[in-house]
Amino acid sequence: MGMTLTEKILAKHSGRDRVSPGDNVWVDVDVLMTHDVCGPPAIGIFHKQFGENAKVWDKNKLVIIPDHYIFTNDKYANRNVDVLRAFAAEQDLPYFYDVGTDSYKGVCHVALPEEGFTRPGEVLFGTDSHTCTAGAFGQFATGIGNTDAAFIMGTGKLWVKVPETMRFVFEGTSLPPYLMAKDIILQIIGDIGVDGATYRTMEFAGEGIKALTMEDRMTLTNMAIEAGGKNGVVEPDEVTEAYVKARTDHPYEKVYSDPDAKYHSIHHYNLEDMVPMVAKPHSPDNKATVEEVEGGYLDRAYIGSCTGGKLSDFRAAAEIIRGNKVKLDTYIVPATTEIARALETETIFGTPLIDIFREAGCKIGNASCAACLGGPSDTFGRLNNEEVCISSTNRNYPGRMGSKQSQVYLASPYTVAASAVTGVITDPRVFIQETVI
Amino acid sequence: MSKNSAPIKGRAFVLGKNIDTDQIIPAAHLVYSLEDPEERKLYGKYALSGVPSAESGLPEGNIPLTKDGETESQFKIIVASDNFGCGSSREHAPACLEIAGIEAIVSPTYARIFYRNSVDGGFLIPFESFEDLSKEVKTGDELEIDQVNHTLKNVTQDKLYNIKPLGSVADIVHAGGIFEYARQNGMVPAK
DSSP: OBOOHHHHHHHHHTTOSOOOTTOEEEEEOSEEEEOTTTHHHHHHHHHHHHOTTOOOSOGGGEEEOOOSSOSOOOHHHHHHHHHHHHHHHHHTOSOBOOTTSTTOOBOHHHHHHHTTOOOTTOEEEESSGGGGGGGGGTOEEEEOOHHHHHHHHHHSEEEEEOOOEEEEEEEOSSOOTTOOHHHHHHHHHHHHOTTTTTTSEEEEESHHHHTSOHHHHHHHHHGGGGGTOSEEEEOOOHHHHHHHHHHOOOOOOOOOOOTTBOOSEEEEEEGGGOOOEEEOTTOTTOEEEHHHHTTOBOSEEEEEHHHHOSHHHHHHHHHHHTTOOOSSEEEEEOSBHHHHHHHHHOEETTEEHHHHHHHHTOEEOOSSOGGGGOOSTTOTTOBOSSOEEEESSSOOSTTTTBOTTOEEEEEOHHHHHHHHHHSBOOOTHHHHHHHHO | OOOSOOOEEEEEEEEOSOOBHHHHSOGGGTTSOSSSTTTTHHHHHHTTTTSOGGGSSTTTOOOOSSOTTOSSOSOOEEEEOSSBTBSOOOTHHHHHHHHTTOOEEEESOBOHHHHHHHHHTTSOEEEEBSSOGGGTOOTTOEEEEETTTTEEEETTTTEEEEBOOOGGGHHHHHHTSHHHHHHHTTSSOOO
16 A cells, blocks of 8 residues: 555654554654744743753754734734744854844745745644645645644654545646636635544645646645645645755655555546635635625725735736726735845836836735734734725634624635725636736 | 543533634734743633634623633633634644633544644643534533543533543643653653
């Protein structure tokens, strides 16, 4: 019997020839990532458990990326960044992307690939549920808590229960012009439910996945957690290699699922049959086609986060917004500073994306998690009242983006942009077809 | 958390399904220190404050876990429907419940990271029930969890239910968390 990609990585990192779903194994960790919300308590536990003078197991494998509560006057939030800063100095950490410096990055799950930490065949843990994003690179990557992070800081190891794998096979040679990876993952989560992949791996495969860019693949694996998944993975190929090799010369070993690997279940989709989707309030699995909710009331549009704040997300939005004025309060928050800079240089018919957004009347924020998870009351774009928002982010449980009286529709950047321009929930095909003509 | 197998007794606080970590502890509150003995009490004050009022303390609703101005709850055991703790990886979620005085949760299913954090951090015990007891138990009912015979007794309603044994995490639960477990097994040096 063969093994899946995830089983192979966990076997290799636990010093075994093979593992099976349900096995509890201790794995060696290649990268541990933490940020300003969970880093300080993890550091506190690390010192309490290993001693005030303890050193981390390998300073080259610990990556600290403040990104959550950065542009706020909240004194506690700012203190938490100070805690990270002191720890980075005390431990002489080479990979600390400090606020207010040229090295500041923004959203950790997009910063990790940009800085070359998402390498095929490796094990990455992060104190954030969307750490599963890195599975797009053929890495085993999953979110953990503060205690587990502190344990890794001291030992370089963590116990893992080997997950069963659900395989999602996509036919099709390319994304239809109106479709984005966000629509695909909203469809899947809607089909299997917010606990449809609990404790399991979601493996995305097939010709349709090979046709996707790295950023599209990241959108898929990013939301594996929204179906309860432990991790999401895509097998590495030349697209993966081109991205990773441009970012790091760190060696890595690509891993693939065996043809006779055993799966929990196999699910088939065809890209050409899929349509723009939303998740209605208040759950990521509350699916509807955009067509079904077209014309729905909105107060606000939001494009940002690890899920929907990548360069290709803004390029998509700009294609639709270009030459229009937005009718909703529309917030643009690049995930990272690298993307923020690219908004100035990337153009559509000669106009930089940033100018397209400004001329349309959008509000532009600084690279960070911002209102995706609400945050302190002065957070850019936060829903502080009963607003109805359409958002390219990842979660819409009550209160996720701020007030629990607010409502959030999750959608692709195309759909968010189309809705921003018309002022109500709008199918992007209206605009995409105009562009094609 | 109970480090032995003694019964866990206390009043029930009942919730529905898919209670995510933003409802357990809204993100605006993730900034307080978990180490400072006074500041950490704020987590008890705000535990479950993100749950829509009508869904908080079922079946009636509109019951906060922690009374206004207090940091500790009168309730000891949460009874919830499926997928408790979904959403983010924030360990502040099981931590805030422990700080509010919750000792155990009984739910048919949990989100993976919440379950793991509860166990590895030694905050509270996440018991799995065979059926969804959130429709049977009422907020305020007196409950007793028998960890030896794997039962939940509703003293108020005089009903007895079987619950699942802890399985492979039992050793970590009874050690009191991953560090204590690792020390017992020589993986981490004694303090």
